[in-house]
Amino acid sequence: MIIYGTALLAVCHLLGIFLGDLLGALLGAKTNVGGVGIAMILLICARLWMHKRGLMPPQTEMGVGFWGAMYIPVVVAMAAQQNVVSALRGGPVALLAALGTVLVCALCINLINRSERNAPEWEPEADAKRGQPQSI
Numbered sequence: 001m002i003i004y005g006t007a008l009l010a011v012c013h014l015l016g017i018f019l020g021d022l023l024g025a026l027l028g029a030k031t032n033v034g035g036v037g038i039a040m041i042l043l044i045c046a047r048l049w050m051h052k053r054g055l056m057p058p059q060t061e062m063g064v065g066f067w068g069a070m071y072i073p074v075v076v077a078m079a080a081q082q083n084v085v086s087a088l089r090g091g092p093v094a095l096l097a098a099l100g101t102v103l104v105c106a107l108c109i110n111l112i113n114r115s116e117r118n119a120p121e122w123e124p125e126a127d128a129k130r131g132q133p134q135s136i
Helices: 002-027 035-052 058-069 071-079 084-089 093-115 124-129
Strands: none
Touching: 002 035, 002 058, 035 058
16 A cells, blocks of 8 residues: 555654664764664665565555655655754764765766766758758
8 A cells, every 4th residue: 555655654764763863872963863864765775675575566666656756845854853953062073064065066066067078069051951941
């Protein structure tokens, strides 16, 4: 049933929050660190594992597909539960992670933009040679 996909998300959410709290305790931040991301990674891994073993009926896959389409709103809602001020007071880990993420994303975007080939420019003469009317 479709509700099983939602149940799978709930289990992954609870595990993600638990593991995020555990990671925060290990880092000394006294808050959840990465629980939202861990939950989404667990959901993806669980779906792939179940699909590979034939344990994912089409109805359940529809439920997981729904939450895949709702990824951003779910992440925003789950992240709203976290206490950012507490994370920042717990140490510079959150600030360093945020700055590092922005830097890595900027470098990746720069690399992708530089590696793209430029599309050939439109030439009106080429259209005229093929017997097509020229655009104005």
